[in-house]
Amino acid sequence: xxxxxxxxxxxxxxxxxxxxxxxxxxxxxxxxxxxxxxxxxxxxxxxxxxxxxxxxxxxxxxxxxxxxxxxxxxxxxxxxxxxxxxxxxxxxxxxxxxxxxxxxxxxxxxxxxxxxxxxxxxxxxxxxxxxxxxxxxxxxxxxxxxxxxxxxxxxxxxxxxxxxxxxxxxxxxxxxxxxxxxxxxxxxxxxxxxxxxxxxxxxxxxxxxxxxxxxxxxxxxxxxxxxxxxxxxxxxxxxxxxxxxxxxxxxxxxxxxxxxxxxxxxxxxxxxxxxxxxxxxxxxxxxxxxxxxxxxxxxxxxxxxxxxxxxxxxxxxxxxxxxxxxxxxxxxxxxxxxxxxxxxxxxxxxxxxxxxxxxxxxxxxxxxxxxxxxxxxxxxxxxxxxxxxxxxxxxxxxxxxxxxxxxxxxxxxxxxxxxxxxxxxxxxxxxxxxxxxxxxxxxxxxxxxxxxxxxxxxxxxxxxxxxxxxxxxxxxxxxxxxxxxxxxxxxxxxxxxxxxxxxxxxxxxxxxxxxxxxxxxxxxxxxxxxxxxxxxxxxxxxxxxxxxxxxxxxxxxxxxxxxxxxxxxxxxxxxxxxxxxxxxxxxxxxxxxxxxxxxxxxxxxxxxxxxxxxxxxxxxxxxxxxxxxxxxxxxxxxxxxxxxxxxxxxxxxxxxxxxxxxxxxxxxxxxxxxx
Amino acid sequence: xxxxxxxxxxxxxxxxxxxxxxxxxxxxxxxxxxxxxxxxxxxxxxxxxxxxxxxxxxxxxxxxxxxxxxxxxxxxxxxxxxxxxxxxxxxxxxxxxxxxxxxxxxxxxxxxxxxxxxxxxxxxxxxxxxxxxxxxxxxxxxxxxxxxxxxxxxxxxxxxxxxxxxxxxxxxxxxxxxxxxxxxxxxxxxxxxxxxxxxxxxxxxxxxxxxxxxxxxxxxxxxxxxxxxxxxxxxxxxxxxxxxxxxxxxxxxxxxxxxxxxxxxxxxxxxxxxxxxxxxxxxxxxxxxxxxxxxxxxxxxxxx
Numbered sequence: 018x019x020x021x022x023x024x025x026x027x028x029x030x031x032x033x034x035x036x037x038x039x040x041x042x043x044x045x046x047x048x049x050x051x052x053x054x055x056x057x058x059x060x061x062x063x064x065x066x067x068x069x070x071x072x073x074x075x076x077x078x079x080x081x082x083x084x085x086x087x088x089x090x091x092x093x094x095x096x097x098x099x100x101x102x103x104x105x106x107x108x109x110x111x112x113x114x115x116x117x118x119x120x121x122x123x124x125x126x127x128x129x130x131x132x133x134x135x136x137x138x139x140x141x142x143x144x145x146x147x148x149x150x151x152x153x154x155x156x157x158x159x160x161x162x163x164x165x166x167x168x169x170x171x172x173x174x175x176x177x178x179x180x181x182x183x184x185x186x187x188x189x190x191x192x193x194x195x196x197x198x199x200x201x202x203x204x205x206x207x208x209x210x211x212x213x214x215x216x217x218x219x220x221x222x223x224x225x226x227x228x229x230x231x232x233x234x235x236x237x238x239x240x241x242x243x244x245x246x247x248x249x250x251x252x253x254x255x256x257x258x259x260x261x262x263x264x265x266x267x268x269x270x271x272x273x274x275x276x277x278x279x280x281x282x283x284x285x286x287x288x289x290x291x292x293x294x295x296x297x298x299x300x301x302x303x304x305x306x307x308x309x310x311x312x313x314x315x316x317x318x319x320x321x322x323x324x325x326x327x328x329x330x331x332x333x334x335x336x337x338x339x340x341x342x343x344x345x346x347x348x349x350x351x352x353x354x355x356x357x358x359x360x361x362x363x364x365x366x367x368x369x370x371x372x373x374x375x376x377x378x379x380x381x382x383x384x385x386x387x388x389x390x391x392x393x394x395x396x397x398x399x400x401x402x403x404x405x406x407x408x409x410x411x412x413x414x415x416x417x418x419x420x421x422x423x424x425x426x427x428x429x430x431x432x433x434x435x436x437x438x439x440x441x442x443x444x445x446x447x448x449x450x451x452x453x454x455x456x457x458x459x460x461x462x463x464x465x466x467x468x469x470x471x472x473x474x475x476x477x478x479x480x481x482x483x484x485x486x487x488x489x490x491x492x493x494x495x496x497x498x499x500x501x502x503x504x505x506x507x508x509x510x511x512x513x514x515x516x517x518x519x520x521x522x523x524x525x526x527x528x529x530x531x532x533x534x535x536x537x538x539x540x541x542x543x544x545x546x547x548x549x550x551x552x553x554x555x556x557x558x559x560x561x562x563x564x565x566x567x568x569x570x571x572x573x574x575x576x577x578x579x580x581x582x583x584x585x586x587x588x589x590x591x592x593x594x595x596x597x598x599x600x601x602x603x604x605x606x607x608x609x610x611x612x613x614x615x616x617x618x619x620x621x622x623x624x625x626x627x628x629x630x631x632x633x634x635x636x637x638x639x640x641x642x643x644x645x646x647x648x649x650x651x652x653x654x655x656x657x658x659x660x661x662x663x664x665x666x667x668x669x670x671x672x673x674x675x676x677x678x679x680x681x682x683x684x685x686x687x688x689x690x691x692x
Numbered sequence: 693x694x695x696x697x698x699x700x701x702x703x704x705x706x707x708x709x710x711x712x713x714x715x716x717x718x719x720x721x722x723x724x725x726x727x728x729x730x731x732x733x734x735x736x737x738x739x740x741x742x743x744x745x746x747x748x749x750x751x752x753x754x755x756x757x758x759x760x761x762x763x764x765x766x767x768x769x770x771x772x773x774x775x776x777x778x779x780x781x782x783x784x785x786x787x788x789x790x791x792x793x794x795x796x797x798x799x800x801x802x803x804x805x806x807x808x809x810x811x812x813x814x815x816x817x818x819x820x821x822x823x824x825x826x827x828x829x830x831x832x833x834x835x836x837x838x839x840x841x842x843x844x845x846x847x848x849x850x851x852x853x854x855x856x857x858x859x860x861x862x863x864x865x866x867x868x869x870x871x872x873x874x875x876x877x878x879x880x881x882x883x884x885x886x887x888x889x890x891x892x893x894x895x896x897x898x899x900x901x902x903x904x905x906x907x908x909x910x911x912x913x914x915x916x917x918x919x920x921x922x923x924x925x926x927x928x929x930x931x932x933x934x935x936x937x938x939x940x941x942x943x944x945x946x947x948x949x950x951x952x953x954x955x956x957x958x959x960x961x962x963x964x965x966x967x968x969x970x971x972x973x974x975x976x977x978x979x980x981x982x983x984x985x986x987x988x989x990x991x992x993x994x995x996x
Binding site: 402403405406409412416420423424425426431434435438439442443445446449450451453454457460461464465467468469471472474475476478479480482483484485546559562563566567570580581582583584585590592594595596600601602603604605608609 | 746748749750751752753754756757760761764768784785786789790792793794796797799800803804807808809810811812813814815816818819820822823825826827828829830833834837840841844846907908912974976977984988991992995
């Protein structure tokens with residue numbers, strides 16, 4: 018036994034993790050087996066997913082808090098492929114958010130899935146959901162490229178089927194198709210990377226990847242861009258993000274939370290993991306990543322501001338956050354390569370912390386968006402409004418998420434952005450001339466992003482939850498049930514916890530930092546941030562004080578006269594008069610953006626205009642300019658070329674025999690020439 | 693520490709309402725009127741805090757939270773800023789960023805409170821506030837970056853301390869700092885809704901930004917907002933004064949210089965308000981981008 022599974026007996030951490038994987042597998046298969054046994058399969062699917070997540074989380078916490086890295090061989094074979102998995106600091110750092118969001122999403126799906134109405138859909142869901150959880154856990158723990166690619170493909174496929182969950186929807190199928198193409202184009206580049214590695218080392222084991230260190234600089238740069246494109250596509254990096262807004266909108270909300278919160282992080286994990294094997298790159302590579310990152314974050318948030326569908330808006334905000342993470346990583350590479358060690362370490366710490374933070378607040382926001390959709394039946398922001406009264410808890414939690422994503426203190430987003438800013442300032446201060454100026458331009462662009470995030474988030478939360486319902490769908494809304502609320506409460510509390518106890522959160526960064534940047538200065542040590550107990554106590558007491566004042570005043574002054582809002586001289590306000598989401602963003606669109614990002618208005622007047630204005634249909638659409646003007650023409654061109662060469666495939670046997678004859682003649686002639 | 697905390701709180705709560713009185717008095721005098729007494733805002737606050745409230749039935753707790761946050765945030769933010777020679781009670785590397793994001797917290801809640809009323813009028817103000825703040829933030833950021841660059845320190849205390857141990861215009865970075873002071877003055881006008889950007893005294897929709905968002909607040913809620921706005925004005929002014937004035941003497945003298953400077957700044961605001969008409973709304977983004985570029989220019993001067 019011990020020979021087949023070496024170390025299995027001795028190490029409970031690995032056992033626990035493998036147990037989690039097996040439970041996920043069970044969660045995928047058992048619902049099918051119990052399909053006819055009524056609600057049992059639904060319960061089985063949910064409980065397996067949650068149990069596996071808890072078990073895996075315990076294992077991850079043990080390793081993350083300083084436990085030794087573990088390795089386990091899945092199969093002992095004589096051939097070149099020896100599938101194995103490893104739990105090291107970097108892997109468990111990414112495992113934590115994966116398991117956390119799997120737990121929350123499963124809890125959420127337990128209620129949001131309507132089992133009675135569609136039994137087979139539910140079974141299908143749990144099969145795919147658990148497979149997705151399993152594959153994400155495997156992707157980040159794979160220790161050789163075989164396991165990695167299998168898990169990667171499993172992750173892509175299970176998430177694809179979850180995107181096209183609603184098979185009847187034309188939009189979902191289209192989104193799924195774009196997603197499938199994009200993810201496989203990305204995989205092709207990753208495949209190329211692995212081929213190069215195999216060519217050099219002759220094994221698939223990650224431990225042998227160190228041979229990549231012998232690559233020439235140009236070779237390393239090529240590999241680097243292969244990795245960037247391959248993983249960037251999956252991560253939703255600008256300008257390869259086009260699948261993301263569509264897919265996140267089409268998928269059920271808890272799947273969006275999972276995909277947006279953690280699946281794209283698995284791609285970032287892959288980038289980080291394989292990047293560490295490359296030899297030292299020239300600084301401009303880091304600059305390219307940082308540039309793409311900050312451009313993507315500005316682009317993403319600008320697009321988020323003009324979406325009519327609030328899930329799509331959140332999806333674009335994911336692109337913005339991925340941009341910030343990429344920006345931090347690029348800054349790390351650039352600073353590291355140009356000798357700014359302190360700045361590099363701060364930027365990397367900020368980027369890593371943002372990985373967690375984004376998983377938390379975006380998971381929360383997508384789950385909240387799902388509750389709103391569940392309750393009101395629409396995702397169009399301008400048809401909602403005033404939901405805070407029927408849904409006080411969802412609204413409060415969404416508000417927390419929106420504040421966190423806007424980097425407002427004392428929530429978690431602020432801490433990671435602060436680290437990145439400090440990295441920028443530190444690097445800018447200790448460099449001179451154009452380089453220093455560059456850092457400062459970056460800082461200002463990041464600040465601009467921050468302002469736009471505030472605009473986007475007040476737009477979503479304000480338009481959906483504040484004011485009065487703009488249509489019946491807003492008026493019939495009801496509060497989500499407790500499992501859904503609990504699923505949102507967990508990430509919300511963690512958002513607050515990271516914000517109030519940032520030093521504890523930064524303690525978790527030590528392990529991955531050791532792997533990514535061995536020997537680099539500890540960010541907490543080089544920049545003595547006062548986020549110790551004094552900060553935490555101060556913040557906690559400030560929160561309690563403000564809440565106390567609010568509660569007190571709320572109670573004491575409950576007698577005020579309660580009348581309608583002043584309607585500027587009209588006899589009453591009507592929801593129709595209120596600003597729409599489009600109106601809220603219009604000034605920014607006209608004042609700040611470039612013209613290419615502007616949404617497309619179409620206005621059709623129906624019927625004849627008599628004494629009074631005729632009814633009109635007004636639509637606002639904001640197609641993705643990258644998809645519209647770059648990618649679609651590109652792929653259409655490829656399609657046209659392919660179509661042209663299709664003429665070769667005549668479908669007649671004699672033509673094919675002619676091709677063979679021609680080939681033979683050419684080869685003969687070639688060998689004749691060579692000799 | 694305790695001393696500076698006391699001075700901060702005293703100035704913040706005691707002096708800040710005086711500023712809008714000085715501005716109003718200046719405007720009145722220029723226009724040849726008697727004008728309200730300088731202490732008008734104190735009287736207003738006293739009256740408002742004793743009044744009942746009228747609250748729209750469309751609103752929720754967010755509407756009530758807006759004023760509380762709008763009052764609390766300037767107090768917290770003031771703890772990070774040195775008032776002249778008095779060091780800030782709280783200080784750490786990176787506190788300029790906390791300062792900016794704290795003001796964003798106030799903005800977040802004010803905007804949501806405005807959206808909560810369901811009135812298109814207040815929604816309009818919210819949209820404008822959110823949009824223009826996008827453009828204001830970069831200017832403040834560049835200003836802080838210039839200061840970081842000049843002083844080599846990351847906390848507001850050290851940034852201003854390093855700059856003010858000498859007369860601004862005679863330091864090597866004098867010109868850059870002068871430009872930054874000008875940019876910060878424009879930011880002061882924008883952030884505190886002063887003419888030529890906004891006018892807190894009228895309710896005309898053509899140019900209104902901030903005032904329109906708080907139209908439905910009444911009683912003590914409104915009082916909190918006014919008090920918070922006064923403190924914010926003091927804070928913005930402090931940032932500029934820390935740049936412009938040298939503080940080297942005994943504490944009492946420094947505080948007198950500081951208070952005099954704040955009063956002079958208020959007079960200057962009043963003069964600007966009397967001399968200028970409001971800008972067209974669509975000019976605002978242009979001007980704000982202009983200040984950002986100008987402060988960038990100050991930065992480039994430092995980097996040469």
